[in-house]
Structures are given as structure tokens and as C-alpha cells.
Amino acid sequence: MKNFFRQNGLLLALIALLLSILIGVGSALLGGNTDPLSNVVNTVASPIRGGVSAVMDWAEGVYTYVFHYQELHDQLSDLQVKVSQLEEQVRQGEEASRENEQLRQLLQLQAKRRDFTFESARVTTRSTSNWESTLTLSKGSAAGVALGNCVITETGVLVGVVSQVGLNWSTVSTVLNTDIEMGGIVTRTYSAGILEGSFDLMSQGRLKLSYLPEDARLVSGDEVVTSGKGDVYPSGLVVGQVEGVFTDPSGMTRYAVVLPDVKLDSLVEVFVIKDFDIVE
Structure with missing residues (x-):
């Protein structure tokens, strides 16, 4: 059903619009009185207009989902890059800390054993x-x-x-x-x-x-x-x-x-x- 509305939504919208115009014109000509033809036209056009509206709402929802999905995907990619960068900084920091501690201990040893x-x-x-x-x-x-x-x-x-x-x-x-x-x-x-x-x-x-x-x-x-x-x-x-x-x-x-x-x-x-x- 969604495929039908998606493929024929524009045609149905035009039909609904024409019927609405005809109903308006007929109503104006008849002085606002509802005639049997208007009732028939409105009865037929109402579910069509509802269907077109549903299709448009569905299309808007799909668009919003796709847009936000791509946005979230981009944000996730950016976060993954930042996490990798932070992990590398942590590794470098740990290595620098280890080297500093090693150097400190070596200096202490050199102070004790100046002959080495x-x-x-x-x-x-x-x-x-x-x-x-x-x-x-x-x-x-x-x-x-x-x-x-x-x-x-x-x-x-x-x-x-x-x-x-x-x-x-x-x-x-x-x-x-x-x-x-x-x-x-x-x-x-x-x-x-x-x-x-x-x-x-x-x-x-x-x-x-x-x-x-x-x-x-x-x-x-x-x-x-x-x-x-x-x-x-x-x-x-x-x-x-x-x-x-x-x-x-x-x-x-x-x-x-x-x-x-x-x-x-x-x-x-x-x-x-x-x-x-x-x-x-």
C-alpha cells in the first residue's frame, strides 16, 4: 500500500485538489447548500485526501530519520577519531612517564656508582x-x-x-x-x-x-x-x-x-x- 501511495501520490493529490475545487465551485453556485453530487464527491475525496496526507507524513518521517541517521553516523565517526587520538595520547603519556621514572632511577644509581x-x-x-x-x-x-x-x-x-x-x-x-x-x-x-x-x-x-x-x-x-x-x-x-x-x-x-x-x-x-x- 505504501508503495502504491509513493508511486501515485502526486496524481492522487491532483485529483483531490480538482475535486475540492469542483466542490467549492458547486457549493458557491448553489448558495452554500449541499447537493447530492457534493456529498458523493466529498465522500470519495475524503479518504483520498487522508491517504495523500498519510503518504506525505510517512515521507517526511523517512526523510527526518535518514537525515538524523547520517548526522549520528557522522558524529559517531568523529567520536571514534577523537577516542583514537586520546588513546594515543594516553599511550604516549604512559611511555613518557615510564621513561622519566627510568631516568630518575638511573640517575640515582649513577649518583651511588659514579665509577660505572x-x-x-x-x-x-x-x-x-x-x-x-x-x-x-x-x-x-x-x-x-x-x-x-x-x-x-x-x-x-x-x-x-x-x-x-x-x-x-x-x-x-x-x-x-x-x-x-x-x-x-x-x-x-x-x-x-x-x-x-x-x-x-x-x-x-x-x-x-x-x-x-x-x-x-x-x-x-x-x-x-x-x-x-x-x-x-x-x-x-x-x-x-x-x-x-x-x-x-x-x-x-x-x-x-x-x-x-x-x-x-x-x-x-x-x-x-x-x-x-x-x-x-
Whole structure:
């Protein structure tokens, strides 16, 4: 029915208009008296006029809906663009805040360890399995990075040691890797041992502090740092916390299981210690 009115609305409107004119003329000629013909014409024309009016109202409603729909669609598109822009600003703000905090902590570390010469680098890839735990960095020999350099976070937490160097890249054996071996010491008791990775502990994200003295009395939560013995690595780099003390299967020595403070999975930027003062 709507299609009929939409297709023939103009013709029906013209017919209704002509009938209205005829009725008006007839009424005028007859002195305002209603005759049978007028009644017939009005009876026929009334539903037609109602139909035409309904069609016009419907068309106006459709036009209004389409107009407002397009207007709302445009507003939604504008809002989506603004939301995207705001999200990008938030991301940039968070990144700037993280960088500022990292710089602040690095400055604090530099104030404590003025002997350190740093080179910042980004972590480009990481390899963690039951057999190895390594990171690839964005800096190499061209930036002065060398084999044996210690790698730390901005707070001085040990990440690992450089084990391979290219011109513009380097590989770091993390504190969990089995080729790690350096002196460690418990800050509370000054109990010294050797920090080393273990295949058994690597999958658990732990390492050992081996060859502990018999009289060592360690408790869970004791802090472990590098001892600097041997003058190969800096002293005082935070390694992690003691989780427990155990006896070697041979029954000859004791060792502590250490949970590293570094969060290897979330590292973005690290700092290579290219030079440091040897403490006698």
C-alpha cells in the first residue's frame, strides 16, 4: 500500500485538489447548500485526501530519520577519531612517564656508582627454554660493548653478562643461564658463594648460590648481591632473594636457591656496564 501511495501520490493529490475545487465551485453556485453530487464527491475525496496526507507524513518521517541517521553516523565517526587520538595520547603519556621514572632511577644509581660507565640498549629478542636463557640487545662493539660486560636494569639489578658481540648487536646470558658463574654474597650475613645457573632450576626461573660455608645461616628473603671477587664483575649488583638452603646430593656442600629480582619477560631497555672501578 505504501508503495502504491509513493508511486501515485502526486496524481492522487491532483485529483483531490480538482475535486475540492469542483466542490467549492458547486457549493458557491448553489448558495452554500449541499447537493447530492457534493456529498458523493466529498465522500470519495475524503479518504483520498487522508491517504495523500498519510503518504506525505510517512515521507517526511523517512526523510527526518535518514537525515538524523547520517548526522549520528557522522558524529559517531568523529567520536571514534577523537577516542583514537586520546588513546594515543594516553599511550604516549604512559611511555613518557615510564621513561622519566627510568631516568630518575638511573640517575640515582649513577649518583651511588659514579665509577660505572653505561651504554643503554633495547632488548630486541629473547630466548628462554630449558636449555638456555638469553637476550639479544640493539648495541654491539660499535658502541663499546664487549664480552664479559655486566648488564643491569636502571635500578642496578643484574640481568646477565654479555656472551657474544657483533657490530651492532650483542647476546646476553641471563642470570639463569648455565654459563653464568660469578661471586655472590648475602648482605645480611656476608656469607659468600658462587652464583651459577642450573638446568634443573632454569625452567623454574631460579639460580644457585653454591659452595656456601658450613656455618652460613641463611633465611628466606635474604638479599644476594655480586661480591666483585676476582675483579671481573662489579660488586654490589643486586641479584635476588634466597628462597631456601639445601645440601648437594653428594652431601659435601650446601647451596641456596635464589629467586632473581629481574623480570626477564618484561625487559624493554637495559644498561651495559662498559667500565667500572675495581675495589681492592
